[in-house]
Amino acid sequence: MNALAGMERAMGGLTSPDKVLIVDDHSLVRDGLRSIFDDAFPTCEILEADSLQSALQALDTADDVDLVLLDLNIPDVSHLSGLEALRDRFPATPVVMVSGVTDRNVVRDALAAGAAGFVPKSLKRTAIVEALQLVLSGEIYMPELECDETQAAEEDMIRARIETLTPQQRVVLGHLVAGRLNKQIAYELDVSMTTVKAHVSAILQKMNVFSRTQAVIMAGKIGFRG
Known part of the structure; x- marks a missing residue:
């Protein structure tokens, strides 16, 4: 992360990530998330991957990725194995789960496995930006879920x-x-x-x-x- 971004974080202001990796096997979802970053963080470099394997390769070759957005269900993972693999190989890189699934047990398990946040795809764009901002500031984002x-x-x-x-x-x-x-x-x-x-x-x-x-x-x- 550059000096300006670090200064912004220290001062409690908006933190703009330098580089983000979006991992989702649906190009439409990646495009949607990319547009959110383009609007909220126009200077951020966006990397994309459509599988866990390509995500690991991207992280191996990229320098200082500030954040990974990982879909819960991609073809080459089972449940939270993708999150566990990323946390194991890149423990310093925060991983935010992004999913259409909002079951409270899945959210709880993801956070327990080391996710820096869990962002439902149903959130509005502004709420997604706020969630990512919270994670970039060093906090953990947990969505508000209705509990029956x-x-x-x-x-x-x-x-x-x-x-x-x-x-x-x-x-x-x-x-x-x-x-x-x-x-x-x-x-x-x-x-x-x-x-x-x-x-x-x-x-x-x-x-x-x-x-x-x-x-x-x-x-x-x-x-x-x-």
């Missing part, structure tokens, strides 16, 4: 039930969520079909459901993957 108390209570109940599972049962539940059959799970874990069936039965009992489909649906409500 009934939904929150249900999710807490699901987590409590899953926490009663043994480590092996949690692994088996993860395989169920992934859509694997008992024989596939037995092969993956190198155990007998009888053992897998016993784990599945215990999972259904502890989660208080009557079928593996119900267990998968319940686990999906809190984003459980094993």
Whole structure:
């Protein structure tokens, strides 16, 4: 970051980033974010990437990227693996998640994994600029999300039930969520079909459901993957 930008930050004024990387596999979204920067930070250099791999390559070759805007769902990542990869290789570069998903659990998990902010794509342009300004000033941006108390209570109940599972049962539940059959799970874990069936039965009992489909649906409500 140049001396002027650093001075602006120190004085509490508007901070204009020198270089930003936008990572999204949809060119229309990248164009929209680029236009926001062109209007709010006209001197900022914009880099673009359409995958995690191209983002890593861009960061490897670019000097002093001030901010990365990362879409939650790009083809070569799973859940928050893209964020984790960027934080692991470039820990000093703030990464802001940008997504159409505003589930409070996803937002919480992203911030817990090291995101400097979570910006819903539904925000107005002015609100997006304010969010980015907050991150550039060293703060963490978290969107205001409506919290349905009934939904929150249900999710807490699901987590409590899953926490009663043994480590092996949690692994088996993860395989169920992934859509694997008992024989596939037995092969993956190198155990007998009888053992897998016993784990599945215990999972259904502890989660208080009557079928593996119900267990998968319940686990999906809190984003459980094993």
